[in-house]
Amino acid sequence: YEMVVDYCETLLGVDESIGSVMEYLKKEGLDESTLIIYMGDNGFSWGEHGLIDKRHFYEESVKVPLLVRCPELFEGGKVPQQMVQNIDIGPTVLAEAGVKQPENMPGVSFIPILTGNTEMASRKEIFYEYYWEYDFPMTPTVFGMRTDQYKYMKYQGIWDRNELYDLQNDPEEMYNLIADPDKQEIAKSMSSAIYDWLEETNGMNIPLKRTVKYRFGDFKHQQEH
Structure with a gap:
C-alpha cells in the first residue's frame, strides 16, 4: 500500500511539472506549434503473470507510455494501433526539425502515423x-x-x-x-x-x-x- 501511495505521489509531481511547461508554452503562444512528446519507462508489473519488476516481454512491461501533441500537425484524440519503438523518437524529432537522419541511426519518424498518411509502411x-x-x-x-x-x-x-x-x-x-x-x-x-x-x-x-x-x-x- 505504501509503495502505491508513493508511486501516485511521484506521478502527481510529474503531472505538475508538465503542467508548468504547458502553461509556459500557452503563455508565449507556442503551444499550437510545439511538438511535445511525453513518454515513460517501460511498465512496472504489479503482480500480472505472478511477476514484479519491468524486464519481461509481457505487454504490461514492454509497452511504454507515449503521448504526442502538436495541433498544428495533427488532430488530438487519436489512438493509433501501429507499433512504434523508442528508437523512433530521435528520427521523429530530426524530421520535424528539418535535419537529415544519420545513416547509422535506427528508427523512423512516426509523424505519418499521427497524420494518417497511409502511404508510409508501418512496422x-x-x-x-x-x-x-x-x-x-x-x-x-x-x-x-x-x-x-x-x-x-x-x-x-x-x-x-x-x-x-x-x-x-x-x-x-x-x-x-x-x-x-x-x-x-x-x-x-x-x-x-x-x-x-x-x-x-x-x-x-x-x-x-x-x-x-x-x-x-x-x-x-x-x-x-
Missing part, C-alpha cells in the same frame, strides 16, 4: 532481447518477437517452455499456444526470424558483466594483500 514486427542480470535474477535471458497478432518468447539458459500468444484474441496473454498443433508453423517462423535478426545485428553472443561482489574468503584475501 510489421518488433524484436526484444534481455540478458540475465546478477542484480535482477527473477528475469532470465529472453528473446522475443511481436507482430500485430502474435508474440513469441524464447528463453535461454533455463529449462522452461517458450511462449506464444495470440494478442488479438488473448490480449492479456493468458493462454500459451506454444504446443498448439495449429500454431507450430507460426512458432517456427517467429523463432527463425529472431535468430535471423540476432545474426544481422551481431547479437548471437551473450554478454557477461563483471560483478563487484566477493565471497567472504575472497574479500578477506584482498584485505590481507
